[in-house]
Amino acid sequence: KQEVTQIPAALSVPEGENLVLNCSFTDSAIYNLQWFRQDPGKGLTSLLLIQSSQREQTSGRLNASLDKSSGRSTLYIAASQPGDSATYLCASFTSGTYKYIFGTGTRLKVLA
């Protein structure tokens, strides 16, 4: 059964720092891995999707990488801003299961 873990659970950084959020999964037979952002009490906004055949995806200040062999994905945020404060969730879609398995998230706070 796929398990997805995110470390750290919470992170507080000063504005301008580059930071890395980690996501680990136990079953490497994933179809894709998606990173989401969730603001308090709000829905999930898709940030980046990495297909299993890809190694990374980039969007603006965000870069996500995928290493299936080690069961890891990272989300890199460059030059962090207070507006980046939110909870970041990763989710893996494993072949044949028809569902995303979510990590419990990393709660990020960027201090002005």
Added chain:
Amino acid sequence: EAQVTQNPRYLITVTGKKLTVTCSQNMNHEYMSWYRQDPGLGLRQIYYSMNVEVTDKGDVPEGYKVSRKEKRNFPLILESPSPNQTSLYFCASGNNYGYTFGSGTRLTVV
């Protein structure tokens, strides 16, 4: 605009009073799913549907029903809500290129 629309956004109801949360998507996705999100437990799948008239249980289906009579709609039905179903609910639709989530329905059962 491509989106998943849930209604209502907020709902307070009493134990045992049947309710339906609607979900509609305009992306022609075959796959739709319902999740609930609870503090400390994260997001857990309730039901999913691979296509019209094809539904299956997720990890926490007890107390819920779904139907998929049309491709765009996937309502979540609580026949007899109980306080332990107080939660934040999300509908999602997707394909091989990822999921799109609705804005959520915050349900309180008293």
